[in-house]
Amino acid sequence: MADAEVIPIGSGGRPGRGSGRRTTPSAAARALAGPGNGKPKKPKVKTADSKASGTSGTDETVTQLPSDAVSGARVTEDGSTRSSSTRTESRGPDLGALAGLAGLDFAALEKAARDLFGADGERRIAEWFAFLRRRLTGEYEVDEFGFDSDLTDQILLPLLRPLAEKWFRVEVRGVENIPETGSALIVANHSGTMPLDGLITQLIVADHTNRPLRTLAADLVFRTPFVGEWSRKGGATLANNDDAERLLRQGNLVGVWPEGFKGLGKPFSERYKLQRFGRGGFVSAAMRTGVPIVPCSIVGAEEIYPLVGNLSSLARLMGVPYVPVTPFFPLLGPLGLIPLPSKWLIEFGEPIRTDEFPDGAADDPMLVFNVTDQVRETIQQTLYTLLVQRRSVFF
Amino acid sequence: MVTGVSRDAGARCARRLADDPSIGTVLGIDVVPPRAELGRVRFVRADIRNPVIAKVIAAEGVDTVVHTGVVATPGSAGGRSSMKEINVIGTMQLLAACQKAPGVAKLVVKSSTTVYGAGPRDPAMFTEEMAPRAIAQTGLSKDAVEVEGYVRGFARRRPDVCVTTLRMANWIGPKTDSPMTRYFGLPVVPTVFGYDARLQFLHEDDGIEAIHHATVNEIPGTFNLAGDGVLALSQAIRRLGRPVVRLPSFTASSTAAAVRRARLADFSPDQITFLTYGRVVDTTRMRSDFGFEPQFTTAEAFEEFRQSLGPGAATQVTSLLTSGLGAFRG
Structure with a gap:
């Protein structure tokens, strides 16, 4: 049977009762x-x-x-x-x-x-x-990364949409900086204890450009039951150079949060202070494939779960980077899992081109570090600007 | 000379090679006589674990060795230790014999993509250069890694021999009998709760064609072979129309043991991790360097297999339900 075949309702049957005889409507x-x-x-x-x-x-x-x-x-x-x-x-x-x-x-x-x-x-x-x-x-397609576009468009993104629109009231700027065709690497700051900013960015990009954002996630994600399964179906793959370059070569929009758990699990007192940007792997991946880097600054995600403590021994026991303590989390139980309705601003900055670097630039660590710092500084400055513009945390 | 002809894959490879008029004589080697018809293939009863294999190679003037004798199922080999014996020691002996035989000019090894292991730290697709991130300590996966290690050693010591290693995805098709086909043939298919593996299949006909292609051409190297496209495990089971039971991961090994005891399918731990995390290989070099184009994609190969299997319980229920409702509507 054809895939997206739309079956008009009721056209297959006669109006009337199901007795098999031609009758007038009941x-x-x-x-x-x-x-x-x-x-x-x-x-x-x-x-x-x-x-x-x-x-x-x-x-x-x-x-x-x-x-x-x-x-x-x-x-x-x-x-x-x-x-x-x-x-x-x-x-x-x-x-x-x-x-x-x-x-x-x-x-x-x-x-x-x-x-x-x-x-x-x-x-x-x-x-x-x-x-x-x-x-x-089972008549749907899954790509080699496990991305299930059918499921993502019909279930995952519609579930996120009210969260983004009604709860966080996301305001988006600079969508025109995301290229309409061809690949790009979207680099964003990571925060908020739980990687909700990744999901919201994915939704925003999908809604504004009609293209899926393929995210790069830590291996912990794929080790965790359900989270790993749904992330793969939602378009995520393991954050390593092989996968990133493969996605970029195929012409995808790829999202990466180079701070990783350092950014995600930083205390509330250090909010909006960017952590180290990994080892710059994302820059070398972009350089090798010659795709532009679009810096993305997300304001608001820091306040959804204000992290005030960390149960480090429990975290070690469970094999996770941290077990968060927020003003509400272990205290109110599952109620504490509801994110605070902070006001979000997401700004996509001017793309940084990487196709003009000479061949072998990706193997020049100094150059890679410089570009990494440039991306990091851009995001940090934009964060400060956006913070000044935001009237308050919740409005 | 083709090893492992007592089993279906080996026998079919040997028959395919014998059908090719450009190949003179095809020798089939195994410990037990093959059940299948071998046609023009001359069967020699010999054990590759025994130095006698060297005498066979010398006496028959073998110039090409096709090694398909790596066993995936411990049950059919008579237990895990015997399986390891056949796979690892057998390969060692065979390669030792080949090294001593000056006439041998080509070696084709049927390996498997299990050499990459399966785990959460795996890249989305494995290329031939990538090292495994997570390798099971037992089972076919480890055997395949060791076999390939010996093959590499052999290639180093005999640079004049053209060595082709074919890392094949799981064979599937109407005639294949493997742990994977047995697994999909279960009336209720158990899967690991919370994980959905990505699978690739190679149609059995493509597998045989690829071995033939490697035998008649001079293409040294290691190549991944798989049909195009990917199926998620849940998707594959839905296509089969079989009911699925999702069990938490800690019960997986006991479930596998129960299934084994019931003689329904034969599972080793590396197959459980494979069905948990899945594995996908990059087949770019299969086309560019190896010059082979599979006839079936993963989905088509699976479809062929599904038709041979008959409808599952879930399909029967839905068809009953739809026909019932159809009758209801008139």
Whole structure:
């Protein structure tokens, strides 16, 4: 079956009851033709519809399962009012939807869907079910890094979007500095105890450029169950030169947070003070591939989990770099895991070109360190500017 | 001369080579007689773990040795120690014999991508130069590393011999019987909770063609061979339509032991880490230097395998459900 095939809802079946005979629409359907309100149970029926229209093996097995179908039809033949009235006792206002379910009234459902989700609601629901079916049958593509663009676009980014837009109210500047085509290395400051800034940046880049941001993550991420699995599916890969260069050669936007855990787990008192930028590996990767480096300054992530302490012996025991203590974290338990709603500003700076350096520049440590410092200084200065512009931490 | 012809892969390689009119005689070597039909292949019952192999090479005037005798399954070899014996000591003896035989001009070794190991610190794709980051202490993975070590040593001592090492991804296809195909054939497929491995497969026909290609051409070097594209483990199981049970990692070895005891599939620890973290190899040099183009991508090879396996329980349930709902709709 084709991948992104959109199946219009209800087009495969006749309107009316599911008895297999040509009948006029049921009384319930006619009642529904007025102001339809039927939200519950709809998706379930739709799945059936989209699946049935997509399955080829329907015909042979139809005869094997008559009892269910017949009984369903019998009930509605007597008059759907009775069958539905028995059920309405338990759930009052959803009469239309229940009748629709009993008789599988597709015309009514279609109309209800349109009423509920607007003109293109039907298309959206159909797309969503097409997505669901792709997931269940495994008919999607995963690239060699394990990036699952289907899942990322449909599930991961939509889940992050409210967090970025409503909770952190991210303000983005300088998106034009990200090249529209070709690869670029986006280098950003890391902060906030949990790498939420990476996820938010990924969303921002995806939303503003329509291109996925492929992030580079520490090996701890891939060692951790679930986190590793979902990071790979979300486009992350291990932060090393081989992977970075491979991604850049393929023309991707690559995001890197060279401070790593030093930046992520620094105490709150040192907020917005950039740590050492790794060993400059990201610069040599950019130089070897000749792609521009886009400095990215993120303000706001420092305040989401103010790190005031570190249970270092527990951290050593668990094999993680730090176990954070925030004003709320072990104290309030899981409630402490809710990030504080700080106001975020993200600015993408002017790209630093690396294609003009002579060959072998990547193997010149002095030059690499200089460029690393240049990137670091740019981000640090931009951070100060943005901090001055931000009215307060939360607004 | 082809080693390891008692098993299916070796026998098919030998048959493929015998079918080529440009190759004179094909000798098949193994300890036990092959079950499969060998056709034009002349079978010689000899043990590569025994110095007698040198006499066979000398007597028959062998000029090309194709070593497919590395065993992946301890069960079929009669236990892990016996498997190691065949893989490591067998290779040592074979190479020692080759070194003494002036007539040998070419050596083709069927290795595997397990030499790269599997772990969280792995790069996304392994090229031929990369060293493994995490290597299991036992199992096929270690054997393959040691075998390749001896092959490199041999290539150093006999620079006149053209040595081709083929690191192949897991073979898959209707006729292949390996731990991997057994695993996907389980009625309920266990996976490690919280991890999703990336897998690459090589279709069995491509594998045989590649060995033939290496035998008839002079292409020294080490090459990764795999079909294009990647399947995630969860995705592969969904395509099979089999129910999956996700077990936490600490139960993995006991599950593997239970599966082994039930004689359903044969798992070693390195295969568990492989199914946890997965492994992907870069096949650029397969095309550019080795000049080989696989007929099947990973997904196509897997599809072929799926068709041979029959529908899984989950597919049956959904088809029953859809047909039921279809009947319901009329």
